[in-house]
Amino acid sequence: MQKMFTVSRKSILLKGTSIPGAEDRQQKIPGFDQGIFSKRRVVCVGAGGIISQVAPTLARKGVGGITLLDDDVVEASNLNRQRFYIKDIGQNKALALAENLLPECIAETEICSHPFRLEEVIARQIDLTCDVAICGVDNNPARVAASRYFRARGIPVIFTAVNLTGDHGYVFVQGKDGPCIACLFPDIVNDDRYPCPGTPAIADILQAVGSLAVYTVDTLLMDRPRKWNYRRISLADGSQDGSALLPARLHCPIPNHQEK
Numbered sequence: 001m002q003k004m005f006t007v008s009r010k011s012i013l014l015k016g017t018s019i020p021g022a023e024d025r026q027q028k029i030p031g032f033d034q035g036i037f038s039k040r041r042v043v044c045v046g047a048g049g050i051i052s053q054v055a056p057t058l059a060r061k062g063v064g065g066i067t068l069l070d071d072d073v074v075e076a077s078n079l080n081r082q083r084f085y086i087k088d089i090g091q092n093k094a095l096a097l098a099e100n101l102l103p104e105c106i107a108e109t110e111i112c113s114h115p116f117r118l119e120e121v122i123a124r125q126i127d128l129t130c131d132v133a134i135c136g137v138d139n140n141p142a143r144v145a146a147s148r149y150f151r152a153r154g155i156p157v158i159f160t161a162v163n164l165t166g167d168h169g170y171v172f173v174q175g176k177d178g179p180c181i182a183c184l185f186p187d188i189v190n191d192d193r194y195p196c197p198g199t200p201a202i203a204d205i206l207q208a209v210g211s212l213a214v215y216t217v218d219t220l221l222m223d224r225p226r227k228w229n230y231r232r233i234s235l236a237d238g239s240q241d242g243s244a245l246l247p248a249r250l251h252c253p254i255p256n257h258q259e260k
C-alpha cells in the first residue's frame with residue numbers, strides 16, 4: 001500500500017492556550033522557573049515512541065515552543081505506546097502529534113511541526129533554532145546527523161533509546177561541548193542500518209526514559225541539579241541501573257566534536 005501520496009507534506013504552526021493557575025504546583029519545585037521555561041524552545045527529533053512520552057509533558061509544563069520532525073506515518077501498531085488515536089492512522093506523525101499536543105498545553109506554547117526527517121529538514125534549511133534538542137529516533141544515521149548539526153550550533157542534545165526486549169533504556173546528554181554521542185558509542189558512525197518493520201516496543205520503558213529526558217531539559221535550562229551525562233535504567237534489576245559523568249573520547253570518530 002502506498003500511503004505517501006495521501007499524507008500532507010506541509011509544515012504547520014499551532015499555539016496552545018494559557019490556563020491561569022495551571023502552573024501553580026510546579027512553580028514550588030526548587031529550581032523550576034516558569035518564566036524561563038515558557039520562553040525556551042525544544043526541538044524533538046522524531047515523533048514516535050520516545051517523543052510521545054516527552055512532548056506531552058513539555059506541553060503540560062508550559063514550555064515556550066516545541067518543534068516536531070518526523071516523516072513517518074501513524075499505523076495501528078503505534079497506538080499501544082504513541083500519542084495517537086484511531087483518527088490519526090494514515091496521517092503524518094509530526095503533524096498528528098502537534099494536533100494532539102494542543103489540549104495538553106497550559107501555556108501559549110508554539111508548536112511547529114515539519115513532516116520530514118531530520119536530514120531532510122537540514123537539507124531544506126528549515127529553522128531549527130532552539131535551546132535544547134531531544135533525539136528520539138530509532139536509527140543511528142539520524143543520531144549522528146543530530147549530533148553533528150546541534151554540536152555545530154552549540155545546542156545540547158538529549159539522546160535516548162530503549163532495547164529490543166523493552167527492559168533497558170538510556171539517556172545521554174551531549175552538551176554544548178564535551179563528549180558527543182560517538183564518544184559513547186564509537187561504532188555509531190559506521191552503522192547505517194534501520195530497524196526492521198515490526199520491531200518489539202512497549203510503553204513502560206519508554207515512559208521511564210522519557211521522564212529522565214524531560215527532567216534533563218530542566219537541568220539544561222534551569223537550576224535543577226544533575227550529576228550525570230549518562231544514565232541507564234533496567235525495569236527488572238535495579239543493580240543494572242547506573243549513572244556516570246562520561247569524559248570525551250580521545251580519538252572520537254566524529255572529528256572536531258569539541259568545536260562549536
Ligand SMILES: [Zn+2]
Pocket residue numbers: 179180181182183184248249252253254257
Ligand atoms: Zn565525540
